[in-house]
Amino acid sequence: MTDESSSNNSDEEEFDPVTDSRDWSAAETELACFALARSKGKRLVKIIKTKKPPMPIICIFEDYQE
Secondary structure (H helix, E strand, O other): OOHHHHHHEEOOOOOOOOOOOOEEEEEOOHHHHHHHHHHHOOEEEEEEEOOOOOOOEEEEEEOOOO
């Protein structure tokens, strides 16, 4: 795993869906984050593992830079 990909994943970060203004979606798996990014036409920039069921993964997206 490269330094860049390990910095994009966080096991420790707290996520508050009410105050977080980034474009995000919840998912069951990390692979689902990649599928969501592709379907949204956005770049996946961060995966947050909340470990809270039923959707333990939070996917953070941003628009592609042109």
